Amino acid sequence: MDAMIATFLIQDGVTSGAIYALLGLALVLVFSVTRVIFIPQGEFVAYGALTLALLDNGRIPPTISLLVCFGAVAFLLDLWDMRRRTDARTFLRSLGLNLVLPGIVYGIVTVLAPLGLPSFAKALLTILIIAPMGLYVYRIAYRPLADASVLVLLICSIGVHLAMMGLGLVFFGAEGLRAQPLDDANYTIGSLMVPAQSLWIYGSTIAIIVALYIFFERTLLGKALRATAVNRLGARLVGVRTQLTGVTAFMLAATIGAVSGVLIGPITTIYYDTGFLIGLKGFVAAIIGGLASFPVTAVAAIGVGLIESFASFFASSYKEVIVFGLIVPVLIWLSLSHTFHEEE
Amino acid sequence: MTGNLLELSGIHASYGRAEVLHGISLSMKAGSIVTVIGANGAGKTTLLNAVMGIMPARGTILYDGVPVPHSVEARVAAGLCLVPEKRELFASMSVEDNIELGGFLRSASERAETREELYARFPRLAERRRQLAGTLSGGERQMLALARALMSRPRLLLLDEPSLGLASKIVTDILDIVSELRKTGVSILLVEQNARAALEIADEGYLIELGEVRRSGPAAELAADPALMESYLGTHS
Numbered sequence: 001m002d003a004m005i006a007t008f009l010i011q012d013g014v015t016s017g018a019i020y021a022l023l024g025l026a027l028v029l030v031f032s033v034t035r036v037i038f039i040p041q042g043e044f045v046a047y048g049a050l051t052l053a054l055l056d057n058g059r060i061p062p063t064i065s066l067l068v069c070f071g072a073v074a075f076l077l078d079l080w081d082m083r084r085r086t087d088a089r090t091f092l093r094s095l096g097l098n099l100v101l102p103g104i105v106y107g108i109v110t111v112l113a114p115l116g117l118p119s120f121a122k123a124l125l126t127i128l129i130i131a132p133m134g135l136y137v138y139r140i141a142y143r144p145l146a147d148a149s150v151l152v153l154l155i156c157s158i159g160v161h162l163a164m165m166g167l168g169l170v171f172f173g174a175e176g177l178r179a180q181p182l183d184d185a186n187y188t189i190g191s192l193m194v195p196a197q198s199l200w201i202y203g204s205t206i207a208i209i210v211a212l213y214i215f216f217e218r219t220l221l222g223k224a225l226r227a228t229a230v231n232r233l234g235a236r237l238v239g240v241r242t243q244l245t246g247v248t249a250f251m252l253a254a255t256i257g258a259v260s261g262v263l264i265g266p267i268t269t270i271y272y273d274t275g276f277l278i279g280l281k282g283f284v285a286a287i288i289g290g291l292a293s294f295p296v297t298a299v300a301a302i303g304v305g306l307i308e309s310f311a312s313f314f315a316s317s318y319k320e321v322i323v324f325g326l327i328v329p330v331l332i333w334l335s336l337s338h339t340f341h342e343e344e
Numbered sequence: 345m346t347g348n349l350l351e352l353s354g355i356h357a358s359y360g361r362a363e364v365l366h367g368i369s370l371s372m373k374a375g376s377i378v379t380v381i382g383a384n385g386a387g388k389t390t391l392l393n394a395v396m397g398i399m400p401a402r403g404t405i406l407y408d409g410v411p412v413p414h415s416v417e418a419r420v421a422a423g424l425c426l427v428p429e430k431r432e433l434f435a436s437m438s439v440e441d442n443i444e445l446g447g448f449l450r451s452a453s454e455r456a457e458t459r460e461e462l463y464a465r466f467p468r469l470a471e472r473r474r475q476l477a478g479t480l481s482g483g484e485r486q487m488l489a490l491a492r493a494l495m496s497r498p499r500l501l502l503l504d505e506p507s508l509g510l511a512s513k514i515v516t517d518i519l520d521i522v523s524e525l526r527k528t529g530v531s532i533l534l535v536e537q538n539a540r541a542a543l544e545i546a547d548e549g550y551l552i553e554l555g556e557v558r559r560s561g562p563a564a565e566l567a568a569d570p571a572l573m574e575s576y577l578g579t580h581s
Contacts, residue, residue, distance in 0.1 A: 234432035240445070240448055
């Protein structure tokens with residue numbers, strides 16, 4: 001292997017590492033706030049990438065119908081909760097959030113999709129479609145289980161993952177799609193060729209990390225999310241609603257998933273079930289971060305990307321084995337260095 | 345309207361099948377300190393948790409003459425606030441963030457105003473505002489828990505064993521602060537094992553034993569009853 005190949009592998013590894021970092025951060029975020037191990041995170045990536053690819057072809061993505069369905073189910077569940085007592089405000093809020101919001105998104109996308117928008121606008125449109133799904137997934141699957149154990153929440157996650165993957169097959173079909181890059185220019189730095197898409201990936205990852213940092217350190221809602229992660233009872237006692245932090249965490253996770261999808265869609269062909277594998281790699285990074293540390297997760301994700309890239313060069317058939325094998329020594333180390341308490 | 349700030353009647357609460365409160369009734373006037381005393385396991389903490397809504401309970405809880413709202417958050421918004429026995433601080437966050445979060449349901453300007461008042465009242469916390477809550481001493485943690493609770497501008501403060509695990513000098517400080525709070529119009533429902541100290545600052549007292557009210561009356565009267573202090577409470581002083 002010469003320096004040329006090494007630089008290429010490093011560049012490739014950092015690019016996928018940046019995407020895994022985003023997913024890892026979303027997983028840590030959701031777990032620390034809600035104790036949910038969010039396996040369906042990868043589905044948002046696949047939905048995002050496939051949605052963008054369809055928009056590129058000037059087609060109306062089926063995710064908007066899916067969004068409307070999700071909203072309708074969430075609305076029905078809200079109605080069921082309201083059967084005994086309700087007030088106009090709760091009803092209107094639910095109506096607006098679950099029916100009007102997806103309706104508006106549906107309208108916007110139907111009008112704008114065939115117009116041949118610039119790539120950046122299509123990317124924003126994709127995020128607009130996918131982000132609210134976090135809200136509905138939380139409402140439908142997790143909110144009724146807010147007080148359940150980590151194990152029950154994990155089982156629920158597996159169910160949601162399988163359901164969303166199945167829905168992906170129904171709505172997108174089995175065919176793989178590749179989106180167009182946000183910008184198809186290429187820059188050369190010395191002997192290294194850097195596609196503009198990679199720069200978008202690095203830039204977006206850094207921007208999201210900075211935005212998350214500001215959100216958690218500077219805003220009261222961000223602090224409330226941290227407080228919930230540190231001490232759930234304490235957070236309730238100061239008036240932080242579990243639902244509020246849950247919804248916020250899932251919305252952020254879905255948004256990050258959609259952004260990851262938009263970023264990865266143009267560099268690899270995405271199928272309805274590709275998201276799972278990508279999500280799992282983010283999960284490896286999140287595990288290395290102990291499902292608690294944002295900085296460790298971000299650094300570990302870059303490491304995962306690099307190892308994957310070098311493994312695919314030296315032992316391509318063992319690529320996945322090597323990446324997922326990383327978990328084993330980490331778990332051994334974590335279990336030796338920490339004393340764990342069962343569930344708070 | 346009964347004229348009472350808090351009116352409990354027939355409160356029952358259970359852990360699984362074991363009922364720990366068997367129909368507790370209690371009433372307190374606005375602006376007063378009422379103390380609930382009793383031995384370990386009498387159900388004092390459960391009673392406070394039931395009032396706050398973190399423990400499901402049967403019976404009627406009237407707050408300001410109307411049934412108290414259902415959720416914990418709505419109770420906080422209505423002016424109830426619990427300082428639990430274990431403080432439940434946000435250990436890995438700064439003192440300032442802990443205090444800030446106490447006012448989660450209030451506007452930024454209201455929070456800023458109350459925060460300055462609290463720093464004036466607790467200068468020790470002002471000194472340590474950048475420090476992590478988990479690194480504070482026991483007494484400072486209790487002060488922080490109180491400050492965080494006061495940040496929500498409660499009308500009714502529920503205090504669970506504020507003196508637990510603290511040196512006697514600090515206990516006196518804390519109880520002084522509690523009786524001073526009353527002057528600002530906060531009503532206080534105080535649960536204490538340290539009965540003598542609690543009755544000293546309270547207006548009314550309730551003695552709870554095995555989930556039932558055994559005695560109630562003006563605090564001074566209970567404190568002056570040697571038989572009661574002896575038989576139910578041992579010789580706390």
